Amino acid sequence: MAKKVENEMTWEHTHFSISVDILLNSVCEHIILTEEDKDFFVSLLEPKKIKRKELLVFEGEITQQQYYILKGCFRAYQIDKDGVERVSYLAIEGQWISGLHSFLSQNPSQIFVEALENSELLGISKINLELLYTTVPSFEKFFRLFYQNALLAAMERVSQSISLNAEQRYLNFIQTRPDLEQRIPQKHIASYLGITPEFLSMLRSRMVKRKA
């Protein structure tokens, strides 16, 4: 209960343009919850705002929360031994973001997560998530389904990164994520696709010329 009061405080002090109902609706598409379950779930969530270019997850630190994105846009990336940034994941509102490996294992993160726009999030800590699993077991099912779908998406991406060349991967990207194409710098898209920004620029101009 102390927890709940603390969060109600937090809610009062954070003026969100979009409400927690978005998340509740997305959860209730997959599992059935009583009003009590919903209230308990909401009491475990911590709202958070973050500005463009700020970091949500830091390399070397243990990731404390998993976040649902209410509004905004993020990139997860690592810095390889040559100092080059490698974008591994891009997420927008309606998706979850976290340093998943660190969050689950409670080891220091290998990755950074950066806000690409001013954003609004709902976070849940590992302890509260465990509490949620035991208190409302339906959430085991919710996250089982969540990880199941995330795995299928990741497997699809593996198979595309192996079987498609850069141009085909880019075409696939703008088809499947037209939203992101407009919204984030090309260099991040290039990195996400595993190519240099120069080469992506060349591909784009080649594609325009072919159409003309």
Added chain:
Amino acid sequence: MAKKVENEMTWEHTHFSISVDILLNSVCEHIILTEEDKDFFVSLLEPKKIKRKELLVFEGEITQQQYYILKGCFRAYQIDKDGVERVSYLAIEGQWISGLHSFLSQNPSQIFVEALENSELLGISKINLELLYTTVPSFEKFFRLFYQNALLAAMERVSQSISLNAEQRYLNFIQTRPDLEQRIPQKHIASYLGITPEFLSMLRSRMVKRKA
């Protein structure tokens, strides 16, 4: 109960060199089960033997079962528009294999799964798996954890396929899966790594020369 008797029949007629206990032990590392739960779980499993070069999952057909590998070795692959085989997954005993996308969505499979050795499996159908989830809810947790770990592994593979070149991917492969290296044809490893068998052969000889 009819189901259970039917499976006991199946068990009697299948002479396995390795018992179902292997699977039970691996499950009980993550969740606590009563003897009753265990018996029920085992009653849902269907043993299966398959010979080298035979197909476990066919493209175009709906994948009916998810399999735990007791013994043997498998590859999952698709055939792209140019008729080239692309290996997306390699699995050995202790791992699960299936046409996961087809199994979960009950749509026709895009992939084949082929036995690379004479193998022994324990299969569970989608219906029985759903029944298991509702009858023994701990299995929601078991598979939540299962998919969680599978997702981490898939994400790791994505990030490696983007950030490492062919030689680094091969080195990583022989380090993390030394078992497979010895056991399966090089051309499948090449395909799994996203390179041609000729190029893998060249990499190997170059690596030997550098050491000498």
Added chain:
DNA sequence: CGTCTATTTGAATGTACTCAAAAGCGGTGG
């Protein structure tokens, strides 16, 4: 308006692929 960052362009280089042919290897039948 000026500064900083992102994007474009081009030349030279490196990485991986294709195609063809030879060599190795395992199983099968005589």
Added chain:
DNA sequence: CCACCGCTTTTGAGTACATTCAAATAGACG
């Protein structure tokens, strides 16, 4: 037990794909 067949692996030459580095141009933001 050897010879042959089919499949896998190796080798090499020529080509395509993608990177690096450098410099010019365009855009965004204070």
